[in-house]
Amino acid sequence: MNIRILKPGLLSTLQDMGRRYFLSQGVPLSGSMDTLSARVANKAVGNDDDAAVIEFTYADAQFKAETDLLIAYAGDGAKLIAGEQKLPAERPLFIPAGSIIELINNSAGSHTYLSIAGGWDVPEILGSKSTYITAAFGGLEGRPFRAGDVLNSADPLTELSAKILESLGGAQISYPEWSIPRQLLLPSERKNIRVMRGPEFTWFESTSIVDFFSTPYTLSRQSNRMGYHLEGAVIRRTKTDELLSTAVTPGTIQVAGGGSMVLLMADCQTTGGYPRIAQVAAVDLPLCGQLKPGDSINFKGISRQDAEKLYLEGEQHLHKLSIAIKNRYL
Amino acid sequence: MQASSQADHQLKIYSLSEQGVTIEFGQAISEDLLQLITNFHQLVNQNPFPGFYTAVPAYTTLSVFFDPVKVIQSRELPGEDCFEKVSGYILRLKATLKNTLASQGNTITIPVCYGGKFGPDIDEVASIHNLAVDEVIRLHSSAEYKVYMIGFVPGFAYMGGLNDLLATPRKATPRSAVPAGAVGIAGKQTGVYPLKTPGGWQIIGQTPVKMFDATRPQPSLLKAGDRVVFKSIDLPEFNLLAAK
Known part of the structure; x- marks a missing residue:
């Protein structure tokens, strides 16, 4: 199966669940900004969660099915259409060769993930297919897509993917009744981001801590896959010691000089020297992955224990969804 | 120890x-x-x-x-x-950690072509410290440095061991692009830029060696615990090594 990119969109790259084993050499984790949507898109076509997906940023991208396709998409950056026909998210889609698929506006978020049965076929670099543009490796030649790029699916299909394809195949676009209800895996209040206390939480003025938890923060235009610069009440320090650089990770909120905050995201540095006021709960990080400049968020406290419990419950839920899909076809 | x-x-x-x-x-x-x-x-x-x-x-x-x-x-x-x-x-x-020297790390020699087009800030560094350019080169290339950690970008080594005589503040205005291989000084630190990135360090030279290469089994040339020695090379040798 393969597609040809007709319009690449603002920033389209290949991503998987990230590059986990080279952090000590300064290689960022990378991977999908909204891992939940990426995993849902993979599950819907019978892939493993870690298969490479296309991460589209906003809409205005277009591609052509050069062969019959089994694809799925999830996320809040765009909706997919084929001509006049709307294509539903979060379920497998059979697309016959020759179809032209367009991403159209969905103002809810920023990123949309497109999976294909078998996963997108690019070489693994340092154990991952994720694109890391800064060092120009991973994904498709270490770069965002351009018009004319052709992307192939990898072989072979999982048994599940083959069964899903068999159940849908034909001459027309088709999809099943079922879908993976991603919304049920997300909190209802999507602009409240739950955070744990960071290691340097006690370095800040108590009035700043009150501001942190009670006033909104807005993503500035200086926001990208490395991190989001947050505009809002200034965070003042009581302890002015220099922090010796130490490991940071996606979801870490650093307080830079001048008291402004940066929320680190997928392509963030592996180490940092700014004090860390908070760490976003892993279950809420996919919500952060859908934010865009101008969006405002509020931080709500959560204990380490509760954050871990929610994470493990979420993983359990995702595991059950995979089994439910398998039970339909195998 | x-x-x-x-x-x-x-x-x-x-x-x-x-x-x-x-x-x-x-x-x-x-x-x-x-x-x-x-x-x-x-x-x-x-x-x-x-x-x-x-x-x-x-x-x-x-x-x-x-x-x-x-x-x-x-x-x-x-x-x-x-x-x-x-x-x-x-x-x-x-x-269970034994009180023995388990890992000594490697000693890695990094060839550097100092000054000229590769070291646009070496004159500034020399004049700040009232040193001759040759003396800056001698001091920088005669010390042994320890790699404390890798971070900032892939393959960037935070090194200790810079001679106090060379400690120099960062540039007031960072450059929008510093080439891969640029050797710089910032405060009491010295380091090599593995990738072309923006940067505010005082650039005194450049190495033709790849500090990071995703195709190598150990992509970062350096790792925490290694020792580093800089060796001064001239332009023809730089070009020879760069062509490899």
Whole structure:
């Protein structure tokens, strides 16, 4: 199966669940900004969660099915259409060769993930297919897509993917009744981001801590896959010691000089020297992955224990969804 | 290293995220602490716990990253939650750390063409310190540096050991692009830019050696615990090495 990119969109790259084993050499984790949507898109076509997906940023991208396709998409950056026909998210889609698929506006978020049965076929670099543009490796030649790029699916299909394809195949676009209800895996209040206390939480003025938890923060235009610069009440320090650089990770909120905050995201540095006021709960990080400049968020406290419990419950839920899909076809 | 100095260190363990735990071995940069962290890093790599992904050394810390699902399901790790399970494992493993020099690290020589078009700031550095340019080169290339950690960008080594005579503040205005291989000074640090990035360090030379190459088994030329020596080379030698 393969597609040809007709319009690449603002920033389209290949991503998987990230590059986990080279952090000590300064290689960022990378991977999908909204891992939940990426995993849902993979599950819907019978892939493993870690298969490479296309991460589209906003809409205005277009591609052509050069062969019959089994694809799925999830996320809040765009909706997919084929001509006049709307294509539903979060379920497998059979697309016959020759179809032209367009991403159209969905103002809810920023990123949309497109999976294909078998996963997108690019070489693994340092154990991952994720694109890391800064060092120009991973994904498709270490770069965002351009018009004319052709992307192939990898072989072979999982048994599940083959069964899903068999159940849908034909001459027309088709999809099943079922879908993976991603919304049920997300909190209802999507602009409240739950955070744990960071290691340097006690370095800040108590009035700043009150501001942190009670006033909104807005993503500035200086926001990208490395991190989001947050505009809002200034965070003042009581302890002015220099922090010796130490490991940071996606979801870490650093307080830079001048008291402004940066929320680190997928392509963030592996180490940092700014004090860390908070760490976003892993279950809420996919919500952060859908934010865009101008969006405002509020931080709500959560204990380490509760954050871990929610994470493990979420993983359990995702595991059950995979089994439910398998039970339909195998 | 003295046998007693390791036993004296008190560990502080904190949660970094649901998937990461940081062990703090001390409060200040020292070669003793570097050796201890390097040894412990090696020990963790040799004795991974269920769900362990990787460990990241820094000046005073080692952070371990893991899959919480595998950790929580592991019967061999006692504890109520992942943090307890992983920190318990770390403390038990620490008790087995031998008071010996396990890892000496490698000594790596990095050829540098100083000054000229490769070292646009070397005259400024020399004049700030009232030194001749040759003296700046001699001081920079006669010291042995220790790699404390890798961070900032892939393959960027935080090194200690710069001669105090060369300590120079960063440039008032950072450059929008510093080439890969640029050798710089910032405060009491010296380092090599592995990739073309923006940067505010005083650039005194450039190496033709690739500090980072994703196609190598160890993509970063340097790792924490290594020693580095800079060797002054001329332009023809630079071109020869760069062509390789």
